[in-house]
Amino acid sequence: MQGQPQFGAPISGISRRDILKLGGVAALGIAAVPLLAACSSGGGTSGSGASSITFGSNYSDPAPKSAFGALTKAATKSTKVKIDVNTVDHNTFQNNITSYLQGTPNDLFTWFAGYRMQVFADQGLIAPIDDVWDKIGKNFPDSAKALSKGTDGHYYIVPIYNYPWVVFYNKSTFQEKGYQIPTTWDEMITLCKQMQKDGLIPFAFGQQDGWPALGTFDILDLRMNGFDFHMKLMQHKVPWTDSKVTDVFNKWAELLPYVQTGSTGRIWQDAVKTLESKKAGMMFQGTNQVAAQYVTDNADLDDLDFFVYPEIDPTWAQDYMDAPADGFCLAKKAKNVDPAKKVLEYIGTGQAEVAYLKNDKWDVALATDADVPTYNAIQKKSVEVIKACKNVAQFLDRDSDPGFADNTVAAAVDKFINSPTPATIQSIQSSLEAQAKTVFTAAH
Amino acid sequence: MTDTQRRTAIGPDAGSAAPTPRRRRRLRRLTKRDRVLLIVLLGIPLLADLAFVWFPAVTSVVLSFTSWNGVGAIQPWVGTQEYKFAFTVDPQFWPAVLHNVIWILVFGLIATPLGMLIAVILDRNLKGSRIYQSVFFMPVMLSLALIGIIWELMYSQNFGLINTLLGRTGGDAINWIGNPNLNLGAVLVAASWRQVGYVMILYLAGLKGVDTSLREAAQIDGANPWQTFWRVIFPVLKPINVVIIVITVIESLRAYDIIYIMSHGTVLPGLELLSMLVTQYIIGQTTRIGYGSALATVLLVISLVPIIIFLVQSFRKEDKA
Numbered sequence: 001m002q003g004q005p006q007f008g009a010p011i012s013g014i015s016r017r018d019i020l021k022l023g024g025v026a027a028l029g030i031a032a033v034p035l036l037a038a039c040s041s042g043g044g045t046s047g048s049g050a051s052s053i054t055f056g057s058n059y060s061d062p063a064p065k066s067a068f069g070a071l072t073k074a075a076t077k078s079t080k081v082k083i084d085v086n087t088v089d090h091n092t093f094q095n096n097i098t099s100y101l102q103g104t105p106n107d108l109f110t111w112f113a114g115y116r117m118q119v120f121a122d123q124g125l126i127a128p129i130d131d132v133w134d135k136i137g138k139n140f141p142d143s144a145k146a147l148s149k150g151t152d153g154h155y156y157i158v159p160i161y162n163y164p165w166v167v168f169y170n171k172s173t174f175q176e177k178g179y180q181i182p183t184t185w186d187e188m189i190t191l192c193k194q195m196q197k198d199g200l201i202p203f204a205f206g207q208q209d210g211w212p213a214l215g216t217f218d219i220l221d222l223r224m225n226g227f228d229f230h231m232k233l234m235q236h237k238v239p240w241t242d243s244k245v246t247d248v249f250n251k252w253a254e255l256l257p258y259v260q261t262g263s264t265g266r267i268w269q270d271a272v273k274t275l276e277s278k279k280a281g282m283m284f285q286g287t288n289q290v291a292a293q294y295v296t297d298n299a300d301l302d303d304l305d306f307f308v309y310p311e312i313d314p315t316w317a318q319d320y321m322d323a324p325a326d327g328f329c330l331a332k333k334a335k336n337v338d339p340a341k342k343v344l345e346y347i348g349t350g351q352a353e354v355a356y357l358k359n360d361k362w363d364v365a366l367a368t369d370a371d372v373p374t375y376n377a378i379q380k381k382s383v384e385v386i387k388a389c390k391n392v393a394q395f396l397d398r399d400s401d402p403g404f405a406d407n408t409v410a411a412a413v414d415k416f417i418n419s420p421t422p423a424t425i426q427s428i429q430s431s432l433e434a435q436a437k438t439v440f441t442a443a444h
Numbered sequence: 445m446t447d448t449q450r451r452t453a454i455g456p457d458a459g460s461a462a463p464t465p466r467r468r469r470r471l472r473r474l475t476k477r478d479r480v481l482l483i484v485l486l487g488i489p490l491l492a493d494l495a496f497v498w499f500p501a502v503t504s505v506v507l508s509f510t511s512w513n514g515v516g517a518i519q520p521w522v523g524t525q526e527y528k529f530a531f532t533v534d535p536q537f538w539p540a541v542l543h544n545v546i547w548i549l550v551f552g553l554i555a556t557p558l559g560m561l562i563a564v565i566l567d568r569n570l571k572g573s574r575i576y577q578s579v580f581f582m583p584v585m586l587s588l589a590l591i592g593i594i595w596e597l598m599y600s601q602n603f604g605l606i607n608t609l610l611g612r613t614g615g616d617a618i619n620w621i622g623n624p625n626l627n628l629g630a631v632l633v634a635a636s637w638r639q640v641g642y643v644m645i646l647y648l649a650g651l652k653g654v655d656t657s658l659r660e661a662a663q664i665d666g667a668n669p670w671q672t673f674w675r676v677i678f679p680v681l682k683p684i685n686v687v688i689i690v691i692t693v694i695e696s697l698r699a700y701d702i703i704y705i706m707s708h709g710t711v712l713p714g715l716e717l718l719s720m721l722v723t724q725y726i727i728g729q730t731t732r733i734g735y736g737s738a739l740a741t742v743l744l745v746i747s748l749v750p751i752i753i754f755l756v757q758s759f760r761k762e763d764k765a
Contacts, residue, residue: 094729262618401730
């Protein structure tokens with residue numbers, strides 16, 4: 001059955017999904033085209049109860065795909081469960097997750113920790129896996145456990161790795177020009193001014209995909225207002241019109257003159273390229289993007305280094321950062337529950353994370369018993385800086401309603417970046433608040 | 445089907461003193477085979493029409509009165525709340541409407557007249573007119589998605605043709621797609637590039653169909669080319685003109701693919717369109733089917749206006765005939 005497209009409605013009878021699909025728009029067809037890619041993988045047979053499972057994967061880029069392949073191979077070797085992987089382009093996978101989980105999902109699927117998982121767990125689309133965690137719980141620190149729980153306190157995800165959002169730079173550039181690593185906001189602004197004098201773009205930045213700028217919002221909010229306020233804001237327990245949010249945008253406006261212009265029309269991959277070519281001095285994004293892009297482009301990864309975002313308010317110092325964790329969930333509609341849980345138990349070990357990270361040069365393991373011999377300098381430093389945090393956030397579109405984040409907040413932030421005036425800040429704050437009121441009272 | 449039968453039956457009978465028995469006799473004129481044929485020929489398109497046009501359209505409208513998120517039962521019913529949200533809260537709604545209107549205006553006032561002008565010029569049997577025809581028609585044979593990719597390469601800030609030609613390759617490189625003040629214009633140039641060829645080929649076909657004796661008669665009467673076109677040819681081409689107007693409006697409202705390609709699927713500031721907003725809300729991680737449907741309904745209502753005008757026009761003509 002794995003040869004069939006995995007998304008969409010069951011073939012027999014007209015379900016709500018059909019109504020939705022027909023009732024939506026013709027444009028839905030556009031979304032369906034890339035789904036055909038899902039047909040290409042798999043072809044094995046799986047009877048119910050047999051020790052064979054299907055695994056829906058959004059690790060569609062070549063590097064993570066090969067790392068994921070190594071992981072499933074190791075899992076099969078250890079558990080004797082045959083795994084059929086169904087790889088789907090990650091944007092397509094994420095955009096169709098609601099229909100996917102209600103249709104005929106794979107037994108296991110790749111997903112994200114935090115609120116972004118809780119939303120679907122609350123809707124009853126993800127199965128609780130407390131029994132798996134009884135066995136693997138000892139392998140993980142408390143912070144990872146907290147990330148893996150739904151709002152009801154049950155476990156729903158087994159994380160595989162996480163990665164920090166930090167400021168990247170080329171060591172050679174800093175050496176050549178004699179730059180110092182900034183530890184405070186003022187030092188960073190001074191450094192930016194110096195870089196501009198030296199003909200560099202201080203911060204490389206690409207915001208076409210809508211989400212990269214959300215990371216800047218996160219870190220400024222975490223630095224200026226602390227973790228608790230940030231999480232409350234994410235779940236709309238604090239209004240977006242709060243003056244502390246205004247402060248964040250005002251601070252951001254101070255930084256924007258030093259950020260690559262025209263960012264709303266540039267993909268972040270191209271922004272990384274300006275850092276690679278040393279036209280830019282720094283770039284603030286996740287290792288999962290910047291370091292991964294260096295590997296993809298065959299750029300000099302050894303020259304790449306990073307520092308933690310400078311302190312703004314001494315109250316919060318450098319205590320928090322975004323360190324999103326990715327992992328695996330069991331679909332509520334899974335057909336092969338027992339073998340799937342067996343695989344999850346294996347994935348929740350340091351050994352499995354080592355197998356995954358053998359082919360991954362930018363993420364880091366979460367399990368405490370993972371001893372990864374293949375870590376490079378970036379990864380070793382990532383482990384350190386994440387450990388040094390008092391708490392880590394996931395990312396704006398993982399800590400808040402993802403649709404609200406990726407459509408609404410992203411659009412507001414785009415508007416701000418293109419015109420960072422007090423008037424814009426005021427208008428987007430009130431607009432965000434008005435929209436949040438609708439989104440967060442909706443039934444989920 | 446009943447309609448057809450009645451028409452066959454009534455026509456010549458009108459005013460007959462004893463209509464009932466005769467009508468029944470006439471009805472029987474439709475043999476069993478005719479009836480089956482009618483059922484098949486009308487029934488299949490009717491079913492297809494109901495299933496693929498009316499059902500989704502009506503469902504969309506129904507869903508627009510809910511704030512359903514795509515999971516579980518269709519609820520809750522919220523009346524016109526989603527419409528209020530669009531009209532008063534959503535900061536992307538009015539820009540999207542405005543951009544759709546700009547699209548229609550640019551197509552209607554620039555692209556379409558330009559295509560007609562080219563057609564008229566090419567119709568004068570210039571030397572090499574076939575080559576020009578092929579050149580202008582070429583973009584029409586490409587899908588809009590492909591045109592999006594081609595123009596994306598031209599507009600690229602870092603390695604695009606246009607910035608290279610302008611000599612702006614350094615820090616002053618223009619960001620054609622990212623700049624919210626430029627990007628709609630940039631996309632419209634690309635879309636018009638195709639629209640011009642499309643209109644040209646339609647109009648050229650129409651012009652070729654015009655009876656040459658009309659032109660000769662006009663010339664004999666002493667009309668100059670300008671007068672010949674506006675007073676003689678243009679009125680004769682009325683059916684083509686109506687088709688072109690309808691195509692212009694429909695192409696403008698269904699604008700989607702080219703923007704989708706250029707913006708990589710996200711709604712960029714400056715490039716908001718109703719169709720982009722609909723998909724943003726209907727497909728996505730946390731879907732807002734209710735709101736997406738409300739936007740789709742707004743788009744439907746807007747589309748109905750030109751369609752109704754077109755239908756009224758063409759039916760009125762039929763009645764006259």
